Amino acid sequence: MAEYLGILVFFALAGTVAGGFVVLSSIFGPKKPSKVKSEPFETGMPTFGIQTGHLTIKFYLTAILFILFDVELVFLYPWAVVFRELGAWGLTGMSIFLGILMVGFFYAWDNGALDWK
Amino acid sequence: MSDVLLLVPEIVLVAAALGLLLVARRLERARAAATLVVLTAGAAMAAGFAWPSPEAGFGGILAGDGYARFFDVLFLATLATSTLLSIRHVDSDRVRPGEFYALLLLAATGMLLAASAMDLIVLYLSLELMTLCSYVLVGITREKKASIEGAVKYFLLGSFASAILLYGIALTYGITGATGFTSIASGATENTGNPLLLSGVVLVVLGLAFKIAAVPFHAWAPDAYQGASAPVAAFLASGSKAAGLAALVRVCMVGFAPEHGLWSNVLIALAAMSILLGSLVALSQTNMKRLLAYSSISHAGYALLGLIAGTPDGASATMMYSFVYAFMTLGAFGIVIALDRRGENLSDYHGLARTNPGAAALMFLFLLSLTGIPPTAGFAAKFAVILSVVGQGHVGLAVLAVLCSVISAFFYLRIAVYMYMTDPEGEAPGRFPSTVSAALLVAALVTIIGGVLPDTLAAWTVPP
Numbered sequence: 001m002a003e004y005l006g007i008l009v010f011f012a013l014a015g016t017v018a019g020g021f022v023v024l025s026s027i028f029g030p031k032k033p034s035k036v037k038s039e040p041f042e043t044g045m046p047t048f049g050i051q052t053g054h055l056t057i058k059f060y061l062t063a064i065l066f067i068l069f070d071v072e073l074v075f076l077y078p079w080a081v082v083f084r085e086l087g088a089w090g091l092t093g094m095s096i097f098l099g100i101l102m103v104g105f106f107y108a109w110d111n112g113a114l115d116w117k
Numbered sequence: 118m119s120d121v122l123l124l125v126p127e128i129v130l131v132a133a134a135l136g137l138l139l140v141a142r143r144l145e146r147a148r149a150a151a152t153l154v155v156l157t158a159g160a161a162m163a164a165g166f167a168w169p170s171p172e173a174g175f176g177g178i179l180a181g182d183g184y185a186r187f188f189d190v191l192f193l194a195t196l197a198t199s200t201l202l203s204i205r206h207v208d209s210d211r212v213r214p215g216e217f218y219a220l221l222l223l224a225a226t227g228m229l230l231a232a233s234a235m236d237l238i239v240l241y242l243s244l245e246l247m248t249l250c251s252y253v254l255v256g257i258t259r260e261k262k263a264s265i266e267g268a269v270k271y272f273l274l275g276s277f278a279s280a281i282l283l284y285g286i287a288l289t290y291g292i293t294g295a296t297g298f299t300s301i302a303s304g305a306t307e308n309t310g311n312p313l314l315l316s317g318v319v320l321v322v323l324g325l326a327f328k329i330a331a332v333p334f335h336a337w338a339p340d341a342y343q344g345a346s347a348p349v350a351a352f353l354a355s356g357s358k359a360a361g362l363a364a365l366v367r368v369c370m371v372g373f374a375p376e377h378g379l380w381s382n383v384l385i386a387l388a389a390m391s392i393l394l395g396s397l398v399a400l401s402q403t404n405m406k407r408l409l410a411y412s413s414i415s416h417a418g419y420a421l422l423g424l425i426a427g428t429p430d431g432a433s434a435t436m437m438y439s440f441v442y443a444f445m446t447l448g449a450f451g452i453v454i455a456l457d458r459r460g461e462n463l464s465d466y467h468g469l470a471r472t473n474p475g476a477a478a479l480m481f482l483f484l485l486s487l488t489g490i491p492p493t494a495g496f497a498a499k500f501a502v503i504l505s506v507v508g509q510g511h512v513g514l515a516v517l518a519v520l521c522s523v524i525s526a527f528f529y530l531r532i533a534v535y536m537y538m539t540d541p542e543g544e545a546p547g548r549f550p551s552t553v554s555a556a557l558l559v560a561a562l563v564t565i566i567g568g569v570l571p572d573t574l575a576a577w578t579v580p581p
Contacts, residue, residue, distance in 0.1 A: 100131075100135065103139060106139065107141060110142050111142055
């Protein structure tokens with residue numbers, strides 16, 4: 001079990017740091033409550049009327065586009081680490097992968113997903 | 118580098134799909150896109166046979182054997198036929214053709230990969246590629262409420278089944294330490310009887326049972342088929358089911374070979390329930406697409422019969438069944454599509470023989486084949502799977518299969534009675550588009566050739 005001690009220490013430290021910040025900011029932080037800030041669902045946009053579960057589709061499109069680049073990064077980081085060992089073959093593979101992702105991005109752009117009207 | 122040769126059919130399909138996405142906004146009519154899809158399917162099929170492909174590649178995760186080639190032909194033919202059937206619907210439903218055909222191509226890519234996967238992770242990803250595209254295809258006619266309802270049900274149950282499949286993969290990996298089929302087989306031999314391995318095998322088989330809509334994982338099929346536009350339903354019933362079977366046969370025969378006793382019992386239960394429930398519930402259907410959905414459920418059961426034996430001959434029988442079923446169901450859906458708005462309800466078929474004798478004759482052929490009456494392909498295929506079950510000594514199951522065939526004759530041939538023995542109601546259907554006629558002709562040819570010369574077809578069914 002000794003090898004798990006490090007993980008335990010990590011959890012304890014993480015808990016202390018995270019909890020510490022919450023406690024400290026609630027003691028020392030400035031408090032200027034306003035109507036928008038105290039709403040349970042805060043998007044930075046002023047809300048109109050009662051939220052009945054309908055959100056504008058634009059948030060969904062933004063989230064999807066975020067995933068596009070997120071997935072790209074998830075694969076780019078490990079590839080960058082072993083970039084030299086993989087050589088030209090790895091570069092070709094990654095270019096094809098990025099090309100396919102960019103077709104998706106172009107499709108979204110082309111069809112107006114980026115226009116926040 | 119030679120590994121890439123293995124993937125040329127898939128690369129061709131993906132390239133065409135990406136090309137369609139690039140011009141999606143500028144595409145107005147379905148015809149141009151559909152032509153590209155049919156040509157692409159032809160090119161991919163030619164690419165599969167243009168050079169001797171390696172038996173396996175990419176470190177053994179993909180196979181290029183005769184089994185994969187057989188299903189490649191099946192999926193590409195299904196893709197081309199469904200495309201020919203879909204042109205008029207895409208235009209009249211005001212679906213954007215670029216997206217529709219790109220999704221169709223990508224779903225077909227997933228099917229091709231599923232048939233050549235030799236690794237559980239590759240298998241999972243390829244089946245996800247296929248089903249994710251299918252969810253969207255079912256719901257692509259956004260203005261129809263039934264379409265959205267079918268898509269949501271399909272999506273929710275499909276995600277659930279994917280989770281079951283993944284859980285099974287995780288357990289199998291946990292015990293055997295491998296995701297490749299051959300390594301799983303050797304790992305399973307060392308761990309025979311391990312309860313976690315047994316759960317893994319059962320969960321993987323059940324997860325795949327969803328893809329072929331076997332009872333009790335069939336609930337999505339009637340709603341998805343009815344909600345989807347008829348060409349999409351035809352594509353799902355033929356291609357998606359065959360892909361599920363292709364995956365199931367290879368996983369069971371190669372990966373889980375040491376656990377044959379376990380999965381064959383699971384398959385017996387699935388097959389018996391599917392055949393029985395599919396045939397009985399179809400009796401009360403009045404919507405043609407729902408009827409064909411329940412028919413597809415019972416046919417999934419029949420197709421599983423061949424695999425129960427776990428022998429190469431049994432696997433060939435299942436392959437033959439999925440091939441033949443794909444074309445006869447494409448044909449039956451093709452008639453529904455050809456009659457357009459007048460083909461959805463059973464009552465629309467009253468007196469069809471008088472108003473449109475050609476369509477009635479073709480429908481009669483497909484119905485005979487779906488029932489399993491000689492000399493159609495449906496008979497030869499059904500005979501082979503039932504023979505393989507009898508060979509294993511499961512006489513009770515064989516009797517059930519034959520009895521349910523008799524029950525199914527009632528609802529299939531009732532349509533024939535409507536067509537030939539009642540007076541026409543309403544206006545006569547218009548002329549069929551030439552593309553639909555071409556697709557129907559292909560389906561009819563396979564249905565006849567498979568029945569008259571079953572051995573020519575059986576020669577291509579190379580078990581994994």
